[in-house]
Amino acid sequence: xxxxxxxxxxxxxxxxxxxxxxxxxxxxxxxxxxxxxxxxxxxxxxxxxxxxxxxxxxxxxxxxxxxxxxxxxxxxxxxxxxxxxxxxxxxxxxxxxxxxxxxxxxxxxxxxxxxxxxxxxxxxxxxxxxxxxxxxx
Amino acid sequence: xxxxxxxxxxxxxxxxxxxxxxxxxxxxxxxxxxxxxxxxxxxxxxxxxxxxxxxxxxxxxxxxxxxxxxxxxxxxxxxxxxxxxxxxxxxxxxxxxxxxxxxxxxxxxxxxxxxxxxxxxxxxxxxxxxxxxxxxx
DNA sequence: TCATTTATTGCGAACGACTTGCAGTAACGC
DNA sequence: GCGTTACTGCAAGTCGTTCGCAATAAATGA
Numbered sequence: 001x002x003x004x005x006x007x008x009x010x011x012x013x014x015x016x017x018x019x020x021x022x023x024x025x026x027x028x029x030x031x032x033x034x035x036x037x038x039x040x041x042x043x044x045x046x047x048x049x050x051x052x053x054x055x056x057x058x059x060x061x062x063x064x065x066x067x068x069x070x071x072x073x074x075x076x077x078x079x080x081x082x083x084x085x086x087x088x089x090x091x092x093x094x095x096x097x098x099x100x101x102x103x104x105x106x107x108x109x110x111x112x113x114x115x116x117x118x119x120x121x122x123x124x125x126x127x128x129x130x131x132x133x134x135x136x137x
Numbered sequence: 138x139x140x141x142x143x144x145x146x147x148x149x150x151x152x153x154x155x156x157x158x159x160x161x162x163x164x165x166x167x168x169x170x171x172x173x174x175x176x177x178x179x180x181x182x183x184x185x186x187x188x189x190x191x192x193x194x195x196x197x198x199x200x201x202x203x204x205x206x207x208x209x210x211x212x213x214x215x216x217x218x219x220x221x222x223x224x225x226x227x228x229x230x231x232x233x234x235x236x237x238x239x240x241x242x243x244x245x246x247x248x249x250x251x252x253x254x255x256x257x258x259x260x261x262x263x264x265x266x267x268x269x270x271x272x273x274x
Numbered sequence: 275t276c277a278t279t280t281a282t283t284g285c286g287a288a289c290g291a292c293t294t295g296c297a298g299t300a301a302c303g304c
Numbered sequence: 305g306c307g308t309t310a311c312t313g314c315a316a317g318t319c320g321t322t323c324g325c326a327a328t329a330a331a332t333g334a
Contacts, residue, residue, distance in 0.1 A: 071207060
């Protein structure tokens with residue numbers, strides 16, 4: 001289902017701003033800040049305004065098309081993904097990769113049992129050096 | 138070792154702003170944003186300016202006296218502690234408790250081995266309902 | 275105790291990310 | 305095409321945070 005179809009299916013208009021924001025988001029390897037997204041969108045079509053980017057991100061967020069994280073100083077955005085995933089943020093090249101492990105599930109179980117806490121969401125952020133940056137120290 | 142002694146030992150001056158920021162931070166149960174800290178400091182001594190709070194936080198951060206997290210919309214601060222602690226944030230009463238588990242160590246080992254990532258800090262935040270709020274639903 | 279030195283502060287202006295109100299534009303249904 | 309109105313661009317505004325600079329006060333030594 002393309003972004004156009006998703007929007008139409010939910011009675012939202014298909015606009016160039018929305019198409020471009022989605023294009024930029026889904027073609028990026030790492031998480032992007034709103035400013036990054038605006039820059040990239042602007043490079044393709046300089047008539048798209050920053051506020052449209054913000055409004056589009058807010059809409060996509062409500063439609064659960066994107067996921068906002070607060071990993072660094074700025075919030076960053078990426079296409080939504082289901083799983084509880086760990087974010088590995090490289091402190092040198094700023095790249096963000098995902099790491100999937102059942103340890104997060106174990107964590108949830110432990111917290112429920114031992115701390116008597118009922119979790120709704122788990123956010124794991126690990127900062128450090130990615131393999132590429134680590135090897136060129 | 139009091140905050141005064143720590144500062145003197147590292148050749149920094151002991152000032153009212155620094156003392157109050159430390160007092161507020163170390164007597165708080167939960168994480169505080171810079172604005173929160175300023176408000177509380179200001180309530181005790183309204184002559185202390187916001188920029189002093191920011192500068193003090195930056196200093197404390199460099200001295201590893203405090204820990205900054207980027208898990209919410211604003212950064213929040215707390216007295217420094219070991220990595221191996223998980224933050225349990227209750228979404229109803231906003232209280233933050235710490236949970237200590239060796240699972241975090243296991244996570245670190247896994248990430249190093251499987252993802253070839255060399256971690257410097259691990260931040261785990263779990264939001265949900267604390268036992269008290271959960272029982273009164 | 276007081277004078278000297280200079281780290282630290284308060285203040286105000288500036289910054290950058292983000293939001294908002296409004297008038298114009300363009301997407302969609304007919 | 306044509307009308308309706310959801311969206312947009314623009315500009316002004318908000319808010320957390322930073323910065324330059326002159327004034328202040330913490331430490332040191334006499």
